[in-house]
Amino acid sequence: MFQITDFPEFSWSYSRHKMVTQCNRKYAYHYYVSHNGWLDSASAQSQSAYRLKKVSTLSMYAGQAVRQVITEAISDYTSTKLVPNERNLAEKVQQLLNNALRDSTDYGELWYHKPAQYKMLLEFYENGYISKKDLKDMQKRVHICVHHFLQSKSFCDIVSSPFLEVEPHQSFRSINVYDHKVYAPFHSLFKNPVTDEFTIVDWKISKQTKDDLFQLAIYALYVLAEYNISVDQIKVRNEYLLSGSARTYQLTLHEIEAVLQQVDTSIDYMKTFLEDSEVNQPLPLEHFPQTDTPASCHGCAFKELCQTG
Numbered sequence: 001m002f003q004i005t006d007f008p009e010f011s012w013s014y015s016r017h018k019m020v021t022q023c024n025r026k027y028a029y030h031y032y033v034s035h036n037g038w039l040d041s042a043s044a045q046s047q048s049a050y051r052l053k054k055v056s057t058l059s060m061y062a063g064q065a066v067r068q069v070i071t072e073a074i075s076d077y078t079s080t081k082l083v084p085n086e087r088n089l090a091e092k093v094q095q096l097l098n099n100a101l102r103d104s105t106d107y108g109e110l111w112y113h114k115p116a117q118y119k120m121l122l123e124f125y126e127n128g129y130i131s132k133k134d135l136k137d138m139q140k141r142v143h144i145c146v147h148h149f150l151q152s153k154s155f156c157d158i159v160s161s162p163f164l165e166v167e168p169h170q171s172f173r174s175i176n177v178y179d180h181k182v183y184a185p186f187h188s189l190f191k192n193p194v195t196d197e198f199t200i201v202d203w204k205i206s207k208q209t210k211d212d213l214f215q216l217a218i219y220a221l222y223v224l225a226e227y228n229i230s231v232d233q234i235k236v237r238n239e240y241l242l243s244g245s246a247r248t249y250q251l252t253l254h255e256i257e258a259v260l261q262q263v264d265t266s267i268d269y270m271k272t273f274l275e276d277s278e279v280n281q282p283l284p285l286e287h288f289p290q291t292d293t294p295a296s297c298h299g300c301a302f303k304e305l306c307q308t309g
């Protein structure tokens with residue numbers, strides 16, 4: 001049963017790690033100040049942080065929409081064996097983007113009161129409009145991503161290997177690492193029952209970054225724990241949908257141990273921001289410094305809270 005608690009539950013995820021590294025203050029707003037911000041009795045600051053946490057940039061939202069449509073397309077293919085039509089997939093993504101745009105432009109008042117039920121795009125929130133050029137560019141990117149998805153190594157493998165088992169998509173996968181909940185929200189997982197080999201796939205609409213392998217290795221931790229297999233039975237793969245390229249890796253035990261160490265170090269760092277780690281009570285906000293890299297503020301929805309303290 002849902003219970004109201006003074007502080008949120010502590011958990012670790014790659015996105016949390018990325019945020020605390022990028023800006024301590026943003027991390028505080030997102031993971032602590034926003035807690036209970038959905039309650040009418042919450043402070044104005046907490047309600048604002050909760051609302052702003054729900055705002056996403058057009059590009060972030062388009063990424064979510066592409067991944068949602070891709071995971072649905074894979075699931076549909078496994079039950080129907082019909083290869084989806086490129087135009088239909090692009091239209092589905094476009095429909096989700098149109099809905100977000102409509103929410104942002106027409107239902108701002110409803111979003112303000114129920115931010116979990118309506119979408120708000122940061123560009124619209126900050127400027128009152130989204131330029132036609134940005135929308136057109138995004139439409140082009142969506143088409144490229146969908147086109148590359150249908151030609152991707154992972155999707156072609158599914159189509160050409162009817163025996164491949166596609167594990168159902170789950171949004172909230174987690175494992176226990178050093179007594180902490182660690183989230184592993186990867187997108188697709190396939191098992192080859194002949195070789196007993198698993199392939200974890202992350203569909204990316206962003207460019208390649210140096211942390212991509214770290215993220216995949218966390219997902220591998222989940223598959224190792226959940227399926228009780230050895231590391232050489234797991235392949236991890238990033239499908240870069242904008243460029244149409246894929247990178248597949250075979251991790252070693254040594255790399256897995258290094259990732260566990262990195263997660264442990266990151267948890268220790270997060271805990272330095274706590275007053276009481278038993279209940280995950282954070283230190284006062286002034287202990288979470290603002291980033292000194294102004295570029296990190298671009299695309300951050302918490303600007304208005306930051307300016308007012």
Ligand code: SF4
Nearest residue numbers: 023026290297300306
């Ligand atoms: S606006 Fe900049 S300094 Fe403020 S929370 Fe966002 S990223 Fe951090």
